[in-house]
Amino acid sequence: MRKKTDKAGDGDFARDSLAATSRIHGSIARTLGVAIVSGQYQPGDILNNEIDSSEQLQVSRSAYREAIRILAAKGLVESRPKTGTRVTERNRWSLLDPEVLAWFFESEPSEEFLKGLYELRMIVEPAAAALAAERRDDGQLERMRKALIQMESQTLATEAGQAADRDFHDTVLEATGNAPLFTLSSSIGAAVRWTTIFKQRKRELPRDPMPDHWKVFDAIAASRPDQARQAMERLVGLALEDTRASIAD
Amino acid sequence: MRKKTDKAGDGDFARDSLAATSRIHGSIARTLGVAIVSGQYQPGDILNNEIDSSEQLQVSRSAYREAIRILAAKGLVESRPKTGTRVTERNRWSLLDPEVLAWFFESEPSEEFLKGLYELRMIVEPAAAALAAERRDDGQLERMRKALIQMESQTLATEAGQAADRDFHDTVLEATGNAPLFTLSSSIGAAVRWTTIFKQRKRELPRDPMPDHWKVFDAIAASRPDQARQAMERLVGLALEDTRASIAD
DNA sequence: TTTGGCTATTTAGTCAGACAAATAGCGATC
DNA sequence: GATCGCTATTTGTCTGACTAAATAGCCAAA
Numbered sequence: 001m002r003k004k005t006d007k008a009g010d011g012d013f014a015r016d017s018l019a020a021t022s023r024i025h026g027s028i029a030r031t032l033g034v035a036i037v038s039g040q041y042q043p044g045d046i047l048n049n050e051i052d053s054s055e056q057l058q059v060s061r062s063a064y065r066e067a068i069r070i071l072a073a074k075g076l077v078e079s080r081p082k083t084g085t086r087v088t089e090r091n092r093w094s095l096l097d098p099e100v101l102a103w104f105f106e107s108e109p110s111e112e113f114l115k116g117l118y119e120l121r122m123i124v125e126p127a128a129a130a131l132a133a134e135r136r137d138d139g140q141l142e143r144m145r146k147a148l149i150q151m152e153s154q155t156l157a158t159e160a161g162q163a164a165d166r167d168f169h170d171t172v173l174e175a176t177g178n179a180p181l182f183t184l185s186s187s188i189g190a191a192v193r194w195t196t197i198f199k200q201r202k203r204e205l206p207r208d209p210m211p212d213h214w215k216v217f218d219a220i221a222a223s224r225p226d227q228a229r230q231a232m233e234r235l236v237g238l239a240l241e242d243t244r245a246s247i248a249d
Numbered sequence: 250m251r252k253k254t255d256k257a258g259d260g261d262f263a264r265d266s267l268a269a270t271s272r273i274h275g276s277i278a279r280t281l282g283v284a285i286v287s288g289q290y291q292p293g294d295i296l297n298n299e300i301d302s303s304e305q306l307q308v309s310r311s312a313y314r315e316a317i318r319i320l321a322a323k324g325l326v327e328s329r330p331k332t333g334t335r336v337t338e339r340n341r342w343s344l345l346d347p348e349v350l351a352w353f354f355e356s357e358p359s360e361e362f363l364k365g366l367y368e369l370r371m372i373v374e375p376a377a378a379a380l381a382a383e384r385r386d387d388g389q390l391e392r393m394r395k396a397l398i399q400m401e402s403q404t405l406a407t408e409a410g411q412a413a414d415r416d417f418h419d420t421v422l423e424a425t426g427n428a429p430l431f432t433l434s435s436s437i438g439a440a441v442r443w444t445t446i447f448k449q450r451k452r453e454l455p456r457d458p459m460p461d462h463w464k465v466f467d468a469i470a471a472s473r474p475d476q477a478r479q480a481m482e483r484l485v486g487l488a489l490e491d492t493r494a495s496i497a498d
Numbered sequence: 499t500t501t502g503g504c505t506a507t508t509t510a511g512t513c514a515g516a517c518a519a520a521t522a523g524c525g526a527t528c
Numbered sequence: 529g530a531t532c533g534c535t536a537t538t539t540g541t542c543t544g545a546c547t548a549a550a551t552a553g554c555c556a557a558a
Contacts, residue, residue, distance in 0.1 A: 023540065025318065049509060060542045062311055065510085066318045069274065073322035073348075081510040082550040091423070094346060095432045099322070116427040123376040123430075131368075174340070178365040180436065181372075183344045187429065272511065298538060309513045314539085330539040331521045 020099065024059055028067035030103065031057075036076050036087055037100065038107040047077070047085045074100050098186040105190065117191040118240045122233070124184055125169070129216055129232035130225035132175035140175040144168055144217055152210050162196050168213065172220070172232075195239045198246035212238060269348065273308055277316035279352065280306075285325050285336055286349065287356040296326070296334045323349050347435040354439065366440040367489045371482070373433055374418070378465055378481035379474035381424035389424040393417055393466055401459050411445050417462065421469070421481075444488050447495035461487060 020026045035041050047053060054064035068085055071077045075092045079085040094100055104113065132140075147168040154161030166189045173185045212235040219228035269275045284290050296302060303313035317334055320326045324341045328334040343349055353362065381389075396417040403410030415438045422434045461484040468477035 020321075025540085050511095051509090062314075062543090063541060065311075066315055066540095068510095069315045069318045070322040072269075073278075073319040075347075079510060080550075081548070082508055082552090084509060090428065091431060093432070094343070095429045096345065097343060098324075113428065116429045119380075119425075119427050120429050124372060127372040176368075178368050179339065179362065180344045180365045180369050182340060183342070274511085299540095300538090311514090312512060315511095328539065329521085330519070331523095331537060333538060 024063045025066035025070065028057060028059060028064060029070040030099075030106075032067060033071060033074075033076060033100065033103040034106045036071070037093070037103045041087050043087050043089045045087045046083070047087070049084055076100070096184065096187040098190075101187060101190045105194065109194075114191070114194065114243065117187065117194075118236070118243065120184075121188055121191055121236050122240065124181070125172070125188065125236050126229040126232040128173050128176050128178075128181060129220060129228040131178065131181075132172045133220045133223050133225040133228040135177045136175035136220055140171055141221055143171045144175075144220065147171065148210070148213055148217055151213070156196050156209065157200070162193065165196070165209075166192050168217075172216070175220070192239075195243050198243045201246060207238070207242075209235075209238075273312045274315035274319065277306060277308060277313060278319040279348075279355075281316060282320060282323075282325060282349065282352040283355050285320070286342070286352045290336050292336050292338045294336045295332070296336075298333060325349070345433065345436040347439075350436060350439045354443065358443075363440070363443065363492070366436065366443075367485070367492065369433075370437055370440055370485050371489065373430070374421070374437065374485050375478040375481040377422050377425050377427075377430060378469060378477040380427065380430075381421045382469045382472050382474040382477040384426045385424035385469055389420055390470055392420045393424075393469065396420065397459070397462055397466055400462070405445050405458065406449070411442065414445070414458075415441050417466075421465070424469070441488075444492050447492045450495060456487070456491075458484075458487075 021030050032041075032047075041047070048056070050061050050064055050068075054061045057064060068077060068079060072079060074094045074097050075088060076094075077085050078088050095104075136144075147164045150164035151161050151168065154164065156162055156165060169188055169192055170185045173182045173188070176182065212231065215231040216228060216235055219225075219231050270279050281290075281296075290296070297305070299310050299313055299317075303310040306313060317326060317328060321328060323343045323346050324337060325343075326334050327337050344353075385393075396413045399413035400410050400417065403413065405411055405414060418437055418441055419434045422431045422437070425431065461480065464480040465477060465484055468474075468480050
């Protein structure tokens, strides 16, 4: 019925998970996905039929269909015979799906959307920090510490520093031991990444983010849920403020 | 570039969105999806190759491939030439995707998973209720009221009553005006639905859920965020308690 | 004139079979 | 022993044909 992984040979596999666009169906899905989330196609619009569309895009009908299946799986479109493939209402879109988020950020997302993402962070992350303070194990604590040290030495100006920032927030989510909650990490990671982009756009890092990060860490390390919640609240709140200031330019 | 909807003829379209399994690719995706989330296939396992799999399932290779694209879009599997299609690590799964959630509930979900979902509700819904109290418009308020009246007259023993319950929670999310937050409604709706199933399994409705619902509504209607947050906290907390008691059987 | 059902048409859905591209793993060579 | 290149296997892509479903519009009947 199934084959088991032979050895520890799955290391290579996770490597380039973002190579999802390297195949034709993936890149077509991305093209159409970006067109949809950017508003180029509106909900209710009907795409050209498969024959015409695949010809216009210079790909086979099967490749185009696989792309449509991807979009349908993420709730962006809906197909049926005779009627065709139609862009669904926005409230059906899987906005927190990593790929959909990436498509949003490909064409600059609206301020409203960003605001929504931050509001979500403000709701989820403090609560997650509190849970993490209760449940984290030593390994997770160690990974948080390493991430912060890396972040400190590399600064947010480097790709490695930004990755460390995301790692820290990821690990906090993971330490809640709540799998559904953890799936929000990609969404939150997207918001985190965007914060940095905005800050750097202004060519200034308004404040040193490290002290606030360490406060969160210390509270989680000391197993103090309330303190962790408050520290995280402050951290996310400041990030929101900085981003808002940058947008206001 | 695009065709517009001719008339107001999109009403029919949203009707049976759950007919996603009526086509072969959808039903194959469901079959495999259930097998994966239920643990029949483990992360790291490699599926049989496309030729063999499609023959075993008595479908064409293209239909099978479209099913795999759906699963890949939801993060359950990953394909690459030569290596094959492999079940991804659990932390990559889109656990909050409506279909993935449905697949989980198809084979009874683990207690841990349910607990995670409730914890998420406990985090998100009170905050959402507070935001809704600030931002709801009259139309949303009216829909909440209608939902509760329907719920009251039909009781949770009927399908219509349960739908009304979900409508209420949905509308609260919607009234936050936060699109990313609103996408969590399907996940929360799943948890709501499950609560009712558990309650009815015990053949008893432990307590009348209406007073607590009305308290949430009143607070939102009166634009009192803190009061709404507390009322929702209590509502979800009691639901969790009831569900937990039913599981403990 | 309205209604109701039938049919023609359009579209996605499914199938079969071929070839292309990528790559993991093996084997030859240095 | 290390490195390089080959090869077998798997997914990826393409083509073209046929099937099935859904709809719009026609036509007949009331």
